[in-house]
Amino acid sequence: MIDRRTLIVASLAAPLATTLASPAGAAPAPSRFPIWPGVAPGMPTPPVVDAFVKRSPTGAPDDIAWPHVATPMLTVSPAAAPTGGAVLLIPGGGYSRVAVGREPGSVARWFASQGITAFELLYRLPHDHWAAGPDTALQDAQRAMRVIRARAATWGIDPASVATIGFSAGGHVTARLASRASLGTYAPVDAADRLSARPVVAGLMFPVITMTGPLAHAQSKRELLGPNPDEATALRYSAERDLPADMPPTLLGHAADDATVKAANSIRMFEALQAAAIPSELYIIEKGGHGAPLLKPDGSANLWLERYLLFAGRHGLKVRA
Numbered sequence: 323m324i325d326r327r328t329l330i331v332a333s334l335a336a337p338l339a340t341t342l343a344s345p346a347g348a349a350p351a352p353s354r355f356p357i358w359p360g361v362a363p364g365m366p367t368p369p370v371v372d373a374f375v376k377r378s379p380t381g382a383p384d385d386i387a388w389p390h391v392a393t394p395m396l397t398v399s400p401a402a403a404p405t406g407g408a409v410l411l412i413p414g415g416g417y418s419r420v421a422v423g424r425e426p427g428s429v430a431r432w433f434a435s436q437g438i439t440a441f442e443l444l445y446r447l448p449h450d451h452w453a454a455g456p457d458t459a460l461q462d463a464q465r466a467m468r469v470i471r472a473r474a475a476t477w478g479i480d481p482a483s484v485a486t487i488g489f490s491a492g493g494h495v496t497a498r499l500a501s502r503a504s505l506g507t508y509a510p511v512d513a514a515d516r517l518s519a520r521p522v523v524a525g526l527m528f529p530v531i532t533m534t535g536p537l538a539h540a541q542s543k544r545e546l547l548g549p550n551p552d553e554a555t556a557l558r559y560s561a562e563r564d565l566p567a568d569m570p571p572t573l574l575g576h577a578a579d580d581a582t583v584k585a586a587n588s589i590r591m592f593e594a595l596q597a598a599a600i601p602s603e604l605y606i607i608e609k610g611g612h613g614a615p616l617l618k619p620d621g622s623a624n625l626w627l628e629r630y631l632l633f634a635g636r637h638g639l640k641v642r643a
Contacts, residue, residue, distance in 0.1 A: 350400040350477075352426045357394050357465050362446060363508045364453025365392075370446075377421065384423035387415055388444060394462040395444040396469065398477065399426040405437035406480035407640035410466055410521065412443050412499075414490025414530075414613075417459070417545035420444055429616055432623065436631060437642050439477045441470055445495065449545050454507060456546050456559055461507045463499040464519035472514035483640040485570075486521040487630060490583060490613065491542045493529020497561035497591065500524040500570050522638035524572045525630045528580055528612055531587035532560045539583045562594040571601035571637040575626035577610035603633055 370392040377385045411430055413422040422442050430440035445462035452458040463486075471481040488496025503520035510516065530542045533556040547555055557563060572595055576588040585606055595602035605625055607614065616627045623631070635641035 350402075352397060352399050354395055354397045354424060357396055357443075357462065357469050359512055362392070362394055362452075363461065363511075364458070366451040366453070370450045370452075375419075384425050386423055387419040387421040389419040389447075390450055391420060391444055391446045393444075394446055394465070396466055397422070397424065397426055397430070397442040397444070399430040399434040399440040399442075400477050401434045401437045401439045403437050404439055404478040405640040405642055406478060407437065407483045407485070407634075408439045408441065408470055408474070408477070408479045409433050409634075409639070410441050410443060410463070410470065410484065410486040412445070412463060412486065412488035412492035412496045414488075414492040416530075416539070416541040417447060417491050417494075418449065418541060420447065420492075428621070429627070432617060432621065432627065438631075438639070439479055441466065447545070456555075457505075457507045459495045460498050460502060460505070463495050464503065464505075464507060465515075467499070467503070467519040467521060468514045468517045471517045480640055481517070483522060483638060485523040485525070485634050485639045487525035487527065488529065489527045491530045491539070493526040494531065494542065494546075494561055496524055497526055497529060497531060497572075498559075500572060501561065501565050520568065521570050523634040524570045525626075525634070526572060526574045526588065526591065527616065527626055528576050528583055528614070529561075529574065529587060529591070530583055531562050531591045533557070534560055537584050537586050537590065539587075562591045565594055565598040565600060567598070569595070569598060569600045571633070573603045573605075573626075573630050573633045575605045575607075575629075577607050577612070577614045579609050580612045580614075582612035601637060603629065605629060 372392045373390040374386045374388045377387050415421045430442050433440040443466050445459045448458045474481045530539045533543050574588040576585040592604040
């Protein structure tokens with residue numbers, strides 16, 4: 323239950339991009355814009371209203387999460403010296419909220435520092451009763467990939483070099499984007515929807531994967547599929563199932579002591595990737611819990627990001643030589 327006193331209704335100018343301040347001589351300024359040209363598809367009645375809460379009473383002003391999303395957005399962190407590569411970051415939140423700020427996060431800034439233009443996705447949630455139901459977040463992920471490609475020239479991006487990386491429940495969205503990029507989840511709305519939604523490489527960090535059995539993350543399963551999904555529905559939305567031959571190369575990272583989303587989720591996905599002959603790597607660290615830091619205190623990359631960039635560079639993401 324969300325305390326109404328902490329609930330802040332976000333007033334977003336959907337047709338307009340927001341440009342954030344950038345120091346003189348630095349990389350191009352970050353910006354934030356809606357991914358749909360009008361109202362997102364399948365708006366329920368009464369309509370959803372954008373709202374966010376602070377993740378901690380003592381946290382930074384932009385340390386927020388969104389329990390309701392009406393206007394899916396991309397926050398762009400342009401690279402100062404772009405390689406031509408780009409990455410779509412999909413945050414988590416157990417499908418009950420989306421843990422992303424309005425300004426670029428530290429991981430997005432790290433990618434930009436490596437020459438990779440980074441896009442953070444604020445996506446819609448199925449509990450708000452959108453017409454697409456469990457495919458609501460997938461709609462936004464597909465649309466985001468297409469919009470990035472459609473506007474690639476704006477940021478010096480090669481449309482053939484757009485990767486993705488997702489975290490926790492965002493890892494489930496990412497895994498489904500990678501395996502269901504060609505699934506028709508919405509009617510095309512403009513020319514961007516003629517473009518591919520398939521990422522060239524996928525990264526899954528401490529991901530929610532399966533919706534079946536004791537390995538399923540209970541909150542994500544409930545928020546995505548409802549309180550009592552039947553077995554067929556749970557199987558359909560288990561990300562390790564029915565991987566296509568064109569599934570992008572995929573890297574996974576998990577902590578063995580993750581008590582929130584069991585590391586066996588990543589192991590199960592890795593086994594499925596291997597069975598489908600998809601290039602894949604898996605890194606399980608001994609300790610770190612759920613959401614182990616991807617960056618060191620000095621801002622340099624920890625294992626998973628370091629390996630992801632190397633892996634992605636071998637499989638089509640343009641990286642620095």
